[in-house]
Amino acid sequence: MAEFIRDLKRTNSCGELTAKDVGKEVVLFGWVHNRRDHGGAVFIDLRDRAGLTQVVFEADAGKEIHDLSQELRYEYCIGVRGKVVSRGGNVNPRLVTGEIEVHAAQLSIFNRSETPPFLIEDKIDTAEEKRLKYRYLDLRRAPLQQTLMKRSQMNALTRSTLNRLGFVELETPYMVKHTPGGARNFLVPSRLNPGKFYALAESPQLFKQLFMVAGFDRYFQIVKCFRDEDLRLDRQPEFTQIDVEMSFVTQDDVFTAVEELVTTLWQEVLGVSIPKPFPRMPFEQSMRQYGNDKPDLRFGMKHVDLTEILRRLDGGGVAMWKGVQGIVKAVKVPASANFSRTETDKLEEIAKGMGAKGLARAKVSENGEWTQSPMAKSITPEARAAINAACEAQPGDVLLFQFGKESMVHTVLANLRLFLGKKLGLIPEYGTRENNWKFLWVIDPPLFEYNEEEKHWVAAHHAFTRPHDESIQYLETDPGKVLCYRYDLVLNGFEIGGGSIRLHDPNVQQRVFKAMGIPEKEAEEKFGFLLQALRFGAPPHGGIALGMDRLAFLLTGAESLRDVIPFPKTQKGTDLMTDAPGDADPRQLRELHIASTYKPPE
RNA sequence: GGGGUGUUAGUUAAGCUGGUUAUAACGCCGGCCUGUCACGCCGGAGGCCACGGGUUCGAGUCCCGUACACCCCGCCA
Numbered sequence: 267m268a269e270f271i272r273d274l275k276r277t278n279s280c281g282e283l284t285a286k287d288v289g290k291e292v293v294l295f296g297w298v299h300n301r302r303d304h305g306g307a308v309f310i311d312l313r314d315r316a317g318l319t320q321v322v323f324e325a326d327a328g329k330e331i332h333d334l335s336q337e338l339r340y341e342y343c344i345g346v347r348g349k350v351v352s353r354g355g356n357v358n359p360r361l362v363t364g365e366i367e368v369h370a371a372q373l374s375i376f377n378r379s380e381t382p383p384f385l386i387e388d389k390i391d392t393a394e395e396k397r398l399k400y401r402y403l404d405l406r407r408a409p410l411q412q413t414l415m416k417r418s419q420m421n422a423l424t425r426s427t428l429n430r431l432g433f434v435e436l437e438t439p440y441m442v443k444h445t446p447g448g449a450r451n452f453l454v455p456s457r458l459n460p461g462k463f464y465a466l467a468e469s470p471q472l473f474k475q476l477f478m479v480a481g482f483d484r485y486f487q488i489v490k491c492f493r494d495e496d497l498r499l500d501r502q503p504e505f506t507q508i509d510v511e512m513s514f515v516t517q518d519d520v521f522t523a524v525e526e527l528v529t530t531l532w533q534e535v536l537g538v539s540i541p542k543p544f545p546r547m548p549f550e551q552s553m554r555q556y557g558n559d560k561p562d563l564r565f566g567m568k569h570v571d572l573t574e575i576l577r578r579l580d581g582g583g584v585a586m587w588k589g590v591q592g593i594v595k596a597v598k599v600p601a602s603a604n605f606s607r608t609e610t611d612k613l614e615e616i617a618k619g620m621g622a623k624g625l626a627r628a629k630v631s632e633n634g635e636w637t638q639s640p641m642a643k644s645i646t647p648e649a650r651a652a653i654n655a656a657c658e659a660q661p662g663d664v665l666l667f668q669f670g671k672e673s674m675v676h677t678v679l680a681n682l683r684l685f686l687g688k689k690l691g692l693i694p695e696y697g698t699r700e701n702n703w704k705f706l707w708v709i710d711p712p713l714f715e716y717n718e719e720e721k722h723w724v725a726a727h728h729a730f731t732r733p734h735d736e737s738i739q740y741l742e743t744d745p746g747k748v749l750c751y752r753y754d755l756v757l758n759g760f761e762i763g764g765g766s767i768r769l770h771d772p773n774v775q776q777r778v779f780k781a782m783g784i785p786e787k788e789a790e791e792k793f794g795f796l797l798q799a800l801r802f803g804a805p806p807h808g809g810i811a812l813g814m815d816r817l818a819f820l821l822t823g824a825e826s827l828r829d830v831i832p833f834p835k836t837q838k839g840t841d842l843m844t845d846a847p848g849d850a851d852p853r854q855l856r857e858l859h860i861a862s863t864y865k866p867p868e
Numbered sequence: 869g870g871g872g873u874g875u876u877a878g879u880u881a882a883g884c885u886g887g888u889u890a891u892a893a894c895g896c897c898g899g900c901c902u903g904u905c906a907c908g909c910c911g912g913a914g915g916c917c918a919c920g921g922g923u924u925c926g927a928g929u930c931c932c933g934u935a936c937a938c939c940c941c942g943c944c945a
Contacts, residue, residue, distance in 0.1 A: 306902035324902070340895085358905055381896060384879055391880060395937050448945040471945090495944040619871055620941060677941075728945045764945095826938095837938065 270295075270345035270374045281317025285365040287350045292368060294319060295376075297406065298342045299386065308335040312346065312368075313386075315411050320358070320367040321346050331373050341379035341386065341406075347372040394828070398842040401833055413830055417818045419535055421488060424508055424814075427530045431523055433486040433510070436477055438470035440490065445472065446792050448728065449493035452503075455858040466492035469811060471728070472796050474511040475768060478807040479799045485511045488814065497837045500760060500816055500827050504835075508817075510765070511809030517751050517767055520808055521707060524755065524763065528817075532703065535821060540703055544755075549711035557595075557680030559711070562759030563704035565692035567683050570596045570657045572667075575649070582649025584641045586626075587669060594669040596653070597679050601662025603690055613666065616685055620678040626667040630659045638664075684759065696823030706756045710734070713750040714781065722783045727752050729778060730796070731766040732808075738774060745781045755812065757820055765810025770800055 268274050270293070277292045299313035308323040323335035338344065348370040358364035383399075384392040386406045397404040404410060425435065444451050444465035451465035467473075469491045477485040487509045494503060508527070512520060521543065529540045552561050555568040573593040581588030599605065605613075614625040628639035634654050636642040657665055666682060668675045687693050694702050713733050714723040723745045725731070733741070737748040751767035769775050775797070779789045790797060818830040828834035835841055855861060 300905075302904045302907050304902050304904065304907075305900070307904080308902095309904050309907085311905070318905095320905070322903085326902095353903090356903060356905090361905085364905090381878065385895070393875085393880090393937070395875095396879080398937090450944085468945090493944065496942085498944085499939070501944070615872090616940090621871095681940080725945060731945095836936090838936085840936095842937090 267372065270347075270372075270376070274345070274347055274372075276345075279316035280312050280314040280319040281362055283319060283350055283363050283366050283368070285352060288352045288366060290350045291347070292350055293345065293347045294321070294368065295345045296343070297386075298338050298340055298344060301338055301340075303336060308332070308338070310335070310338060312344070313406075315415070317362055319363045320353075320361070321348065321370050322351075322367050323370050323373070327370060331370065334373055334375070335370070337375070339379065339381075341382050341403075342375055343377040343379070345374040345376060346370045395836075395842060398828075398834070398836065401843045405832060410829060413818070413822045413824055414832060416535055416822055417814075417830055420531055420814070420818060420821070423531055423534050424486075424488060424527065427527050428486045428510070428523075431484070431526065433484040434482050435487060436482065436485050437487060438467065438473035438489065440467050440492070441465075442467045442473075447725070449495050452492050452494050455860055457858055460859040468493050469507065470509050471811075472793075474509060474809060475730070475796060475804075475807065476799055478511055478513045479802065479804045481513075481805075483513045485509075485809075497835065497839060500819065502815065502827055502831060502834055503839050505827075505831075506814040508763075508812040508814050509809070510811070511807060513805040513807045515767075515806070515808055517709070517753060517808065520765065520767075520810055521753070524810055524812065528705070528755075528812075531817065531821065538703065540705060544705040544707055546707040546709050549708055549749075552708050553676060557676035557678075557683065559708050559754060560756045560759055560761045561706065561708075562684065562687065562693070563706055564694065564702065564758055565687045567597060567686060567692070569679050569683070570598070572596055572653055572656060575652045575656060579646065579649045579652065582653070583644045583646040584649075585644065590669050592669065592671045593675050594667065595675050595679055596657055596668075597666045597683055597686070598657045598659060599664040599666060599686060600690075601660060601664075603664070603686075604662075605664065610664070613682060613685070617666075617668065617678050617682060620681050621674045622668060622678045623670070625678075628665045628667070630654060630661055630663045630665065632661045634659075634661075702758070704758055708754045708756055709752075710749045711752050712746060713737070713748040713752075713778070714745045716746065723781055725778075725782060727764075727766065729782065729784075729793070730769050730775070732769045732771075733774065733778070738777075741774075741777045741781050748781075751808065753810070755810070760816055760820060761813070762816045762820065763810050763812035765808065767806075767808035770804045770806050772797075772801060775800070 274293045276295050278294060280294055280296050283292065294312055296312040296314040299311040299318055302309040306325045310321045310323070311318045312321050323332055325332050346368060348368040350366050351369050353365060353367055382403055383396055384390065384403070386403065388408050390397070390407065428435075441454055441464040444453070444463065449468045451468060454464040454466060456462045456464060470487060470489055474485055489507055489509050490504055491507050492504050495501070497503065510523070512523065525542045525544055529542055532538045532540050547561070549559060552559050554571055555561070557569050571593065572595060576582055576587050576590070576594050581590070587594060610627065617625040626640060628636035628641060631637050634651065636645065636650060653665070657663075659665060668678050696702070712726055713731060715726045717724045731750045731752050733748050733750045737750070740747040753765060754761050755763035769778065776786070779786065815827050815830055818824070819827050822830060824830050833841065833843070840846065
């Protein structure tokens, strides 16, 4: 008899046979997804990455094969030769291959399987810890396979689209010199240069600018980046960017290219057409109305800034609002929410978790008066009317207030807004309805932000961003007023990309360093090669980096970034499958001239 | 660095104000079954209740600490 793999080649996947294939003899390879043993007939759902096909082993196929089929268990890897037969009236409408089944004439068990720690099912509620430990089994599950296959498609489309637009794919080093500022680098010791270290590149930022100096004009790369920062649902220590840089362009030219790429991805992978151009919002408006620079525009509930009103009315009779340092803002919970006491207490708990001291609230009654509020008695009618009007409050609405340091107020209310949006069901379920995809460019942020601890202005993003021409005059007199050509692409509350038009004018560059209190000499030490390169006829240029993992995460509706990365890290940056990071061999450390000063706690 | 949630068979969970032998479902093992597709029926095995202290006559349950996982703040130009 012919042997599998050597003589009998796979003829079909497990996801493609239908009624039109009835009568064919086929060879299928795959894993036992399920078995239903009826004694005289054994039914097997055979699985590969394309789908499931039912295979039947009947008693009259021969004792040997029938006996062997009764040994089959979950996740055995097998090969089957048999005939495609119509299921007649027993069609399974939930399977693509549900019209047919394969009546096995030959069976080979390639490999038996230990009892798997969890069943390979589409819907799984096993702890993620277990799934990560047995990642290769988790990756057998159809949803993860489909997600990763979509990601593969995204990679291919990115290359074809950017090639079509005239971009050149070029590579940059991962092992680079540490650059100051920005994310923490992972360090790599150099054996050949004792005491010296490489850094793993947090991004190809400086190198891609050098491609522009070199004249490549349009560069892109799908590239891994490394950042030694704390993890989040949407942050991994190693992640992938679609990195883009263009010469002789304005901000609008960059937007046009990115919109072409992103809409192509959504069109080809999801069949969703996203209107172009994407809307734009000034950074200032985003902070004012949403409290962060990545607003989720799928629902309203904008913040209302009451700072000016209360300054004019001297606190409006409320002691804690009188002469307040910072800002005062409110969010309105509509009357329809009809929150219980427990639910509003929960809101306060969330606010406190974000650094708030408390969460003052007021319920608006029919005549506009406030109830269930510590301010109800002290607030002046004039201030109350002004606040009600600013919030467009209707009877039954509940106003939530937050005051104090701007960053804290924004963090608290931005997170409350998101919580309320979810709680009130204002965010549509993942699907392909087009109104689910709220792309947005956040533009014109300030070039500098003031560092309270170090008492000087620092680059809000990086020191090579081009200021608006009409802003340059404030570089010396009022640095906080300088806006720049920096932009973030936001989708449904996630930052999926960011970039800028670069500063290629050495004179303005000098003034920027000066505003940040960086002496020329220090700038040369830190960024010497780039500054030097810019002096050799560097073209005006700009670019962007898109987070490929986040794009895939949002496009596929995954629950976490970990679901779009084959082998992700846990929140502490460990790999539960390989147990990385691990101890280093003492001999290896000696070669590197490295000793650890770490002492485990007693 | 900080806040929150969780940790009980292989897996997912229940286990109340502390009290005999810690339950269930799925999975696993054995048996029966020729039309199942969440197959069914009969029987069986399986536990350092995360770890370490403490309170108590008695702790899965109460207290303290630690570890791990997840979510968030800080951090991420």
